[in-house]
Amino acid sequence: MIEIKGLCKSFEDKTVLKDIDAYFENGKTNLIIGQSGSGKTVLIKCIVGLLTPEKGEVLYDGRNLIQMGKKEKNQLRREMGMIFQSAALFDSMSVFENVMFPLNMFSNDTLRERARRAMFCLDRVNLSEAKDKYPGEISGGMQKRVAIARAIALNPQYLFCDEPNSGLDPKTSLIIDDLIHDITREYNMTTIINTHDMNSVMGIGEKVIYIYEGHKEWEGTKNDIFTSTNERLNNFIFASDLLQKVKEVEVQSLEG
């Protein structure tokens, strides 16, 4: 579990995060949502240690990241998998070599064991047949799947995904969402996803945190969203006519 307590972050005189408390459980997909500029990326960067907050705690199963020394932080980083907005694969390496990369950097296993692990991860995302291709030769959705295989290669306890669906069509986005959701359960990981994608919220939002102008405005499950009376949340989620219709149908079925 990851817990954050009283997190505050400013840049010069601009306060971006205001006293955020939240917890993210194992085996669940936790989503951070909010308008552009509300502070989601800064929050996730504080959680993974790329930014240091002025105040607050970031606890990884009780271990406070903010107070860790360099050695302990490096150890913790090995327990983290990350999937960035652009899949951020190495273009000059094959799919297989991309997945081998973290294993070659951090694992003490033999070459044979590392190769077996890389193939296992590629198989898990249904890409073993593309192992010799290069990122430029495969689709955006396949690149994201390679990024997922690479992120889980070291068997992380914590998985962070920044806009995993950016640039993907709705159907491919669903495949990526389901994959992240299934893997989270299978490995009992703590997964935090930063997203704008309302389909993701409705599909895999086991826990949703809504950030508004740097503070936590609301939290709940995807089902709680339909019955929430929080006006800011409603304005944000049900901005489109289509989602407004979905809400009406959902509320009717809850009432009936």
Ligand SMILES: Nc1ncnc2c1ncn2[C@@H]1O[C@H](COP(=O)(O)OP(=O)(O)OP(=O)(O)O)[C@@H](O)[C@H]1O
């Ligand atoms: N390094 C920085 N220096 C100064 N201001 C920053 C820095 N990083 C972020 N900010 C500011 O913090 C605020 C929140 O930015 P952030 O990137 O977290 O928003 P976001 O919710 O992730 O937006 P989006 O959904 O568009 O990615 C913005 O006003 C941004 O300009």
